[in-house]
Amino acid sequence: xxxxxxxxxxxxxxxxxxxxxxxxxxxxxxxxxxxxxxxxxxxxxxxxxxxxxxxxxxxxxxxxxxxxxxxx
Numbered sequence: 696x697x698x699x700x701x702x703x704x705x706x707x708x709x710x711x712x713x714x715x716x717x718x719x720x721x722x723x724x725x726x727x728x729x730x731x732x733x734x735x736x737x738x739x740x741x742x743x744x745x746x747x748x749x750x751x752x753x754x755x756x757x758x759x760x761x762x763x764x765x766x767x
Contacts, residue, residue: 696750696756697750697751698748698749698750698756699748699749700746700747700748700749701746701747701748701749702745702746702747703745703746703747703758703760705733705737707747707755707758708733708736710747710754710755711747711755711758712730712733712736714755714757714758715730715758716729716730739762740760740761740762741760741761741762741763743761744759744760744761745758745759745760745761746758746759746760
């Protein structure tokens with residue numbers, strides 16, 4: 696399978712959210728039951744380190760993002 700890594704854009708959110716929701720549906724991905732809306736997700740992630748893997752048709756195959764660690 697051929698894919699490219701690219702910076703995640705706001706317009707990718709629908710595809711990213713679908714992947715996120717599929718992971719949450721397993722009950723193994725996180726302690727959440729539903730993926731957040733863009734505004735909520737965006738405010739909790741660092742601008743740096745948001746990437747998507749795209750196929751040749753521009754479909755998002757996977758994603759990753761960095762979130763700040765809580766202060767201890």
